[in-house]
Amino acid sequence: MAAKGFAKFIIVLTTVTAAVMELIDTSIVNVALSDMAGSLGVSIEDISWVITSYAIANVIIIPLTGFLAEYFGRKRYYLASMIIFTLASYMCGESSSLMEIIIWRFVQGIGGGALLSTSQAILFDAFEPKDRPIASGLFGMGLVLGPTLGPTLGGYLIEHTSWPMIFMINVPIGVIATMLTYTFIEKKPNEGKNKKNIHIDYNGILLLAAGIGCLQFVLERGESEDWFSSDVIKVTAVVAVVALIGFIIYELRIKNPAVNLRVLGNRNLAFTTIFTFVVGLGLFTSVFVYPVLAQRVLGYTAYETGVALLPPTLIGVLMMPIIGKSMAKGVPAIPFVVVGLLLFAAYSWTTALLSPDVGKWAFFFPLALRAFGISMVQLPLINQAVAGLQPKDYPAGIALNNMIRQLGGAFGIALANNYIAHRYAQHRTDLVANVADGAPLFTERTNSIAQGLIGKTGADIQSATHTAHAMISGMIDKQAYYLSYLDTFRLIALFFVIVIPLVVFLKSKKKSAEEEAAAAAAISEAH
Known part of the structure; x- marks a missing residue:
């Protein structure tokens, strides 16, 4: 009531x-x-x-x-x-x-x-x-x-x-x-x-927890443990595969599963979960990578990093009720999904084009694209999750869709960590190749820094040169990290671009008044 x-x-x-x-x-x-x-x-x-x-x-x-x-x-x-x-x-x-x-x-x-x-x-x-x-x-x-x-x-x-x-x-x-x-x-x-x-599906809950937990461990620790050369990674990978396959088979066979995977037999929901996974990946990964980039490379304080994110996000907040009202009046969800995916891809790609010496407000436009993109895919994807399902399957479809979004976020953060570490090592190797002893530019930069230190601190030439080498190494680290973060933004953009053609498999169904009421109740129970 x-x-x-x-x-x-x-x-x-x-x-x-x-x-x-x-x-x-x-x-x-x-x-x-x-x-x-x-x-x-x-x-x-x-x-x-x-x-x-x-x-x-x-x-x-x-x-x-x-x-x-x-x-x-x-x-x-x-x-x-x-x-x-x-x-x-x-x-x-x-x-x-x-x-x-x-x-x-x-x-x-x-x-x-x-x-x-x-x-x-x-x-x-x-x-x-x-x-x-x-x-x-x-x-x-x-x-x-x-x-x-x-x-x-x-x-x-x-x-x-x-x-x-x-x-x-x-x-x-x-x-x-x-x-x-x-x-x-x-x-x-x-x-x-x-x-x-x-009925409490203890087996399904345990298999889900073991599968997801071990999969996430493999994704998070794989790079630092040198992947399958590590016995720990081998064991947890096997547990993840066995538990997840066992979870799928078991949940499909029992009458009252913890997660009703049978609803994925509906093509519309199956493809919607793909979009939801990618959106979760982009949302959580962007909110993880950007703050680390801003602080580790650009020198922002924690507060400056947060403030830079807030104004463009308010744009997205204002868009939500507009999109909700438009869909209530009969505007189909699919165009919103396509435009939202394109905007998020544009955000990732434009961010990857920025240089490390940009001003604090240079990120406003890319972050505004991100806010628009998020606002245009959130509610439409919830709508698409139940389009084509029977009313009795709405709660299961929405709950599964929500789980996939969170899983996409967890996977995205793990992927970003591994990808950044891999690309940093590659970029640092490439940059170091250009600063070998005797290289004209390296020698010139070393001498310039050393002379400046001698003039300011009165240090001797040997200690000044050693400090200059350490400073150049720090610059190389900073540049290598910056390039690896840009590569990560490009990778995120690629995910969004790749899934856009899959919208042809979605369908937009006009619901009856009874179905709209059932969908609202389902969202109430499952979201």
């Missing part, structure tokens, strides 16, 4: 805040990676596990939220998830080792996955069916704003406090949201009372 008056306002405020808080935590650590790596004594590549562990937990829990909410009762499950998220946030801030923070980030992701999925279900129930496009628009704005607001907020906190505060800030918000949820959000009729009729 739809809420009224002040209760409705509180429900909107609580659910949107909880969802945005969860989305912020997918990206808030991105601008803090350098500080966290230095504090914990690890590399940037190692600390990226803090991002990946959160994404893996989301991938595992999102397709299970519908079942868990039904089993425990939606309000009880929502409250428990909020408490888990808040407690894990506190423990992340208190962590003093890499392994400790990775574990707590995983726990945080388990709680956070429910905040995202269940928040929209509760939000939709607060509105009458005819007003649910408004709820969809509100939630869609959060989907766009959350991941990009993270670096801005994180940058401000890093500049004025320290990295643990990016987690501690969740604590007071989580406590207030928990109190408001307990007070104002009502239980659904009979929720949590049908446990005896609900």
Whole structure:
């Protein structure tokens, strides 16, 4: 039953805040990676596990939220998830080792996955069916704003406090949201009372967790472990393959699977998940790579990095309700998807053309393209996920689509880490070849720097030359990293361009009023 008056306002405020808080935590650590790596004594590549562990937990829990909410009762499950998220946030801030923070980030992701999925279900129930496009628009704005607001907020906190505060800030918000949820959000009729009729697919859950976890480990650690020359990589790769194949076979054979893979027999949903995977890859990877590029190479502070992301993102936020209203009036989703993919590809490619000495606002136009691209594919892909499905299959289709988006993000970050490491080594080798002892330009630059140091510090020629060599080595490192980041943006653009022709396999079906209502309910239950 739809809420009224002040209760409705509180429900909107609580659910949107909880969802945005969860989305912020997918990206808030991105601008803090350098500080966290230095504090914990690890590399940037190692600390990226803090991002990946959160994404893996989301991938595992999102397709299970519908079942868990039904089993425990939606309000009880929502409250428990909020408490888990808040407690894990506190423990992340208190962590003093890499392994400790990775574990707590995983726990945080388990709680956070429910905040995202269940928040929209509760939000939709607060509105009458005819007003649910408004709820969809509100939630869609959060989907766009959350991941990009993270670096801005994180940058401000890093500049004025320290990295643990990016987690501690969740604590007071989580406590207030928990109190408001307990007070104002009502239980659904009979929720949590049908446990005896609900089958728990323990085997499917374990196979999914083992398969995704081991696959992500292989992707993350493969480069540093020299791939299959490492016994650990060999074992985890075998476990990933066996578990994922076993998961697919098992889920297709049982009556009540944890993840209903049978819906992928629908061609439209099968191809929609491909687009969703690529969009997740682009969204999460771009929000990971750009902050590291801006800080490691361009010399931006954490706050400057976040601020650069915010203004163009607000453009995308404003676009969401416009797109939602257009689709409600009958504009098909497919043109939005095509234009959005092209804009995201254009963002990646134009970013790859920028030189390392550009001003801070040079990224505004590419980032604006990214914001437009994201806003134009988010809601249309949700719509396409259920186009052609039977109403009874809507929840399974949407839940699976959401899982694929998170999986694309986790895969993208791992891919970016490996690709950057590979391209950095290649670019550094190429650059070093041009600075061998005796090379005229190298000798000239060394002498110029050394003479400057002697003039400023009074150093002797030997120490000045040694310092000059170290400075040139640092310049080479910086240039090699910059070129590797540009290569990564080109790779992202390539993914988007490659999938565009697949739109011919999508179909746009005009739904009846009954189907629209069923789709809205399905999004409420599964998203």
